[in-house]
Amino acid sequence: MTTPDAAPPLPGFSLGAQGAEGRIWYGEYLGRPAVAKERFSKAYRHRKLDEMLTKQRTVAEARAFHRMGDIGVRAPKVYLTDVASGLVVMERLPGVTARQAIIEAHAAGDATRVEAVARAIGDMVARVHAAGFVHGDLTTSNMIVLAPEGGGEAAGGGSGAAAAAAGEAAAAAEAPPGGSASGAPRLALIDFGLSQRAKASQLLEERGVDLYVMERAFTSTHATCPEAFDATMEAYAGSGAWSAAKGPASAQSRDGTLSHLQRVRARGRKRMAFG
Amino acid sequence: MGIEGSANKVGVGLVRYTPPSESSSSSDGDGGSGESRGRGTYETLSNPRKTYISPAGQGFLPRETAWHHQKHVPALAKLALEEAGLSLGDLDAVCFTQGPGMGAPLQSCAIAARTIAQLAGVPMVAVNHCVGHIEMGRAVTGWGDPVVLYVSGGNTQVICYMAGRYRIFGETIDIAVGNCLDRFARAVGLPNDPAPGYNIEVAARKYAAECAAAGTEPELFPLPYSVKGMDMSLGGILSQLTRDGVKAMKDPDSPVTVEQLCYALQETVFAMLIEVTERAMAHSGAKDILIVGGVGCNKHLQHMMGVMCSERGGRVFGMDSRFAIDNGAMIAQAGILAFQHGTTTPMEATTVTQRFRTDTVDAIWRQ
Ligand SMILES: Nc1ncnc2c1ncn2[C@@H]1O[C@H](COP(=O)(O)OP(=O)(O)OP(=O)(O)O)[C@@H](O)[C@H]1O
Ligand SMILES: [Mg+2]
Numbered sequence: 001m002t003t004p005d006a007a008p009p010l011p012g013f014s015l016g017a018q019g020a021e022g023r024i025w026y027g028e029y030l031g032r033p034a035v036a037k038e039r040f041s042k043a044y045r046h047r048k049l050d051e052m053l054t055k056q057r058t059v060a061e062a063r064a065f066h067r068m069g070d071i072g073v074r075a076p077k078v079y080l081t082d083v084a085s086g087l088v089v090m091e092r093l094p095g096v097t098a099r100q101a102i103i104e105a106h107a108a109g110d111a112t113r114v115e116a117v118a119r120a121i122g123d124m125v126a127r128v129h130a131a132g133f134v135h136g137d138l139t140t141s142n143m144i145v146l147a148p149e150g151g152g153e154a155a156g157g158g159s160g161a162a163a164a165a166a167g168e169a170a171a172a173a174e175a176p177p178g179g180s181a182s183g184a185p186r187l188a189l190i191d192f193g194l195s196q197r198a199k200a201s202q203l204l205e206e207r208g209v210d211l212y213v214m215e216r217a218f219t220s221t222h223a224t225c226p227e228a229f230d231a232t233m234e235a236y237a238g239s240g241a242w243s244a245a246k247g248p249a250s251a252q253s254r255d256g257t258l259s260h261l262q263r264v265r266a267r268g269r270k271r272m273a274f275g
Numbered sequence: 276m277g278i279e280g281s282a283n284k285v286g287v288g289l290v291r292y293t294p295p296s297e298s299s300s301s302s303d304g305d306g307g308s309g310e311s312r313g314r315g316t317y318e319t320l321s322n323p324r325k326t327y328i329s330p331a332g333q334g335f336l337p338r339e340t341a342w343h344h345q346k347h348v349p350a351l352a353k354l355a356l357e358e359a360g361l362s363l364g365d366l367d368a369v370c371f372t373q374g375p376g377m378g379a380p381l382q383s384c385a386i387a388a389r390t391i392a393q394l395a396g397v398p399m400v401a402v403n404h405c406v407g408h409i410e411m412g413r414a415v416t417g418w419g420d421p422v423v424l425y426v427s428g429g430n431t432q433v434i435c436y437m438a439g440r441y442r443i444f445g446e447t448i449d450i451a452v453g454n455c456l457d458r459f460a461r462a463v464g465l466p467n468d469p470a471p472g473y474n475i476e477v478a479a480r481k482y483a484a485e486c487a488a489a490g491t492e493p494e495l496f497p498l499p500y501s502v503k504g505m506d507m508s509l510g511g512i513l514s515q516l517t518r519d520g521v522k523a524m525k526d527p528d529s530p531v532t533v534e535q536l537c538y539a540l541q542e543t544v545f546a547m548l549i550e551v552t553e554r555a556m557a558h559s560g561a562k563d564i565l566i567v568g569g570v571g572c573n574k575h576l577q578h579m580m581g582v583m584c585s586e587r588g589g590r591v592f593g594m595d596s597r598f599a600i601d602n603g604a605m606i607a608q609a610g611i612l613a614f615q616h617g618t619t620t621p622m623e624a625t626t627v628t629q630r631f632r633t634d635t636v637d638a639i640w641r642q
Contacts (some may be wrong), residue, residue, distance in 0.1 A: 223437070
């Protein structure tokens with residue numbers, strides 16, 4: 001799997017990154033910039049478990065585009081799915097990861113931009129949650145800050161560090177001076193392998209855990225700018241997504257979720273860590 | 276000197292630092308922690324310990340465990356010095372586990388540490404138990420910056436060093452893996468001796484071997500696989516096992532055996548641990564993995580991790596029991612690093628704390 005000569009899943013695709021779950025390939029599909037995500041089998045785990053997980057995650061990934069489309073959250077359009085081989089070919093979204101955007105804005109001392117990106121994250125996550133879904137892996141690497149309309153490199157790009165650097169350069173060039181001149185950043189969500197429609201009885205708990213995972217991702221990846229997560233949560237709570245009178249999209253449901261987040265946090269703190 | 280007693284083991288270890296000029300041939304014999312990084316050598320001189328084994332069907336309770344530690348710690352300290360051929364006057368500092376752990380046992384060992392420090396007239400150094408595991412692992416392997424999978428009775432964490440601290444990238448959101456194994460073992464009546472997790476490992480291996488001999492694929496009793504980002508949940512697995520698993524095992528019409536349940540438990544839980552570790556590797560770019568904590572002794576976990584690691588071109592070190600299992604030398608190892616960077620703990624601050632997160636410690640020796 002680390003072999004550089006691993007065969008591309010489609011002709012003309014080149015290896016972008018070796019993620020935890022699989023390989024990310026970049027190329028073109030029917031003339032459009034595309035990403036091929038390949039979840040290969042893991043030799044360390046039992047065959048049946050491996051097949052089940054690969055299938056589950058590939059299906060979840062492929063479904064996300066329509067699910068998200070229905071609720072107005074941008075996600076990559078799916079071009080091709082092959083469940084048996086764990087392959088999903090999708091639209092390559094132009095932009096940089098939210099992780100990169102926050103780190104760069106923070107490094108440049110652009111607090112306004114950090115806050116704008118963070119707020120956009122909070123609002124997007126609220127919309128996903130209000131619709132009864134949980135993402136399952138809410139890290140800032142799984143969110144793309146879309147390049148402004150009419151240009152911009154696709155996130156990732158050719159291969160490895162060079163591509164990342166090119167992406168950064170493109171982002172830097174595109175970023176409006178002061179960071180917020182062209183209005184709120186537009187975000188997209190990716191990496192839906194662990195996403196699911198939460199069971200009604202588990203909704204608050206699942207959302208609480210989803211937020212907890214996000215909080216921990218922020219505190220480990222963006223340890224030096226804690227204000228980012230605060231802004232995210234403020235926007236989450238204040239999102240227009242919570243406008244229904246009752247049900248999962250209500251303010252009441254949001255409040256229940258936030259108190260579940262407290263509970264999940266408390267579980268973490270209470271856990272006695274010995275042995 | 277390091278004194279550990281945060282759970283059911285009590286140990287006293289001695290670690291010596293030898294500056295570069297004097298460090299001749301490395302003494303890699305029995306204690307085996309020759310770390311040489313061009314900046315001298317750390318060497319474990321002695322490391323005796325005792326384990327409190329609770330009665331069958333029971334976990335260890337704070338009070339009995341504290342009594343056990345109180346009874347053994349003076350003799351262990353003496354033995355540690357004797358084995359090393361040293362006396363109290365040779366000590367430079369006494370390190371002790373401040374937490375996390377069980378209050379009463381921690382307290383007993385802290386009192387012992389204060390007494391010894393005062394007798395020897397040397398300063399004390401408070402140590403975080405988890406950091407002790409990590410630093411001992413780094414000392415043994417000589418690996419600079421590994422991803423650490425910390426799996427024990429009370430802990431399930433994936434840790435990476437970042438910006439001055441050991442950061443917890445992933446962890447269990449409910450129960451710890453060792454706790455899950457122990458409670459399952461108790462529910463199905465596997466003995467606590469030598470350790471419940473060990474008996475699960477043996478039973479699972481037996482089932483896998485039987486299947487291999489028969490040329491069949493082992494059955495995988497269905498358990499909820501639950502990974503959330505880099506965190507995981509184990510509570511569902513335990514309740515499924517103690518409810519449906521035990522029922523199936525007792526049902527004469529069902530082929531499910533205790534060995535099969537042990538097998539499924541290990542396959543499922545370990546796959547989750549490895550998945551989150553692999554995510555942390557992908558995130559941090561680190562190539563090497565250190566498994567620490569009591570569950571790290573599990574050979575099957577080490578094997579599975581090895582398979583994942585070799586696919587990524589990395590290395591894995593499942594520590595042997597001398598270091599994976601709680602002991603005094605690991606506390607001395609973390610303590611000596613802090614001590615060499617000017618840290619001592621004034622007597623009035625040598626209190627203990629049951630909750631003490633790894634990521635609250637300033638790892639000044641790494642900065
Ligand atoms: N549709 C897409 N458009 C643009 N960039 C993408 C797209 N899909 C993936 N990427 C890039 O590839 C990276 C990895 O993708 P993704 O998160 O889906 O894979 P992964 O293997 O699940 O990664 P991990 O397990 O590390 O989260 C993303 O962080 C992003 O930079
Ligand atoms: Mg991802």
